[in-house]
Amino acid sequence: MSTPRSVTPSRRGVLAAGGAVGIGALLAACGGEKGTGGATKDAKGGPWSFTDDRRKKVSLDGTPQRIVAFTGTAAALHDFGMDEQIVGVFGPTKLKNGKADPQAGDLDVDKVTIIGNAYNQFNVEKYAGLNPDLLITNMYEPGALWFVPEDSKDKIAQLAKSVAITSSRTPLVKIIERYAELAQSLGADLKAKKVTDDKARFEKAAAALRKAAKSHPVKVLACSGSPDLFYASNPGINADLMYYKSLGVDLIVPDHLDKGGYFESLSWENADKYKADVLLLDNRTATLQPKDLAAKPSWAKLPAVKAGQITPWSSEPRFSYAGAAPLIESLAKAIEDAKKVN
Secondary structure, eight states: OOSOOTTOOOSSSOOOOOOOSOHHHHHHHHTOOTTTTTTTTTOOSSOEEEEOTTSOEEEESSOOSSEEEEHHHHHHHHHTTOOTTEEEEESSOBOTTSSBOGGGTTOOTTTSEESOSSTTOOOHHHHHHTOOSEEEEEESSTTOOTTOOGGGHHHHHHHSEEEEEEOBSSOHHHHHHHHHHHHHHTTOOTTSHHHHHHHHHHHHHHHHHHHHHHHSOOEEEEEEEOSSEEEEEOTTTBHHHHHHHHTTOEEOOOSSOOTTSSEEEEEGGGTTSSOOSEEEEEOOTTSOOHHHHTTOHHHHTSHHHHTTOEEEEOSSOOSSHHHHHHHHHHHHHHHHHOOOOO
């Protein structure tokens, strides 16, 4: 991650707000006991278990049939063939115009119940009403469930068990493999043509990026813009950047990282601190895009901006072969087309 959404100070596990009343009554109405959710009611097959990245073994009486997940997580599982089991999502799901947020990927956002469409939004009552078997989300900091509000997490935990997959400090491909493993445990067929085709495209894209990085040695800065600050991101902690660097991309490493290690915050006057040939610009809906940044003189003066060498960066990638392949292809093309400007 490069920079937080406007209300997120960092990925240091500072997840706050949310909550609901009458959880005890909701638990009774759903017929669940603490930590069991609706697993026994909708159990399928024999006992199910999965050891997540908290090193916590999560066990249920049957394979979960009613899954609620962070939007990007749900989208990744959908790419591996999970569909009907995903009944609810939380996180950026729909844009103001009603269309799917990019993080939703190919997920049909009109088929799932949205229990929160932004950071700090998690409707516990609506979640309980879904009678969930399992909650699944990312984990950017140890033990912190991404987009699960800190002050209502205990209430949420009473309604269903949870699985967390680490999303940082580990190369992208390793996280995708963990999602594939999880999806397979939930009943996905990893030998399905779509999945194997997606994996082949991912591997082809990775080879193309490696080739581009070798033949066009340009310096790349992963960055993000907000009204007051310019963020230079750390390729030593962001999963996608770690992977790109392993393929030979010359990603700039900030030398004065903020607490948490994800990025260095720079005033706009110092936006030119790092001499980049290509800017990999955070394209999330809460961050400033080139048209928004055009009015900032310090942005306009950057050599990469003058040369038009800006390429979108999905700083919260979808951890699937289908989600990652287009991102790698895009970066490979940007590097192939770039020239040194510093």
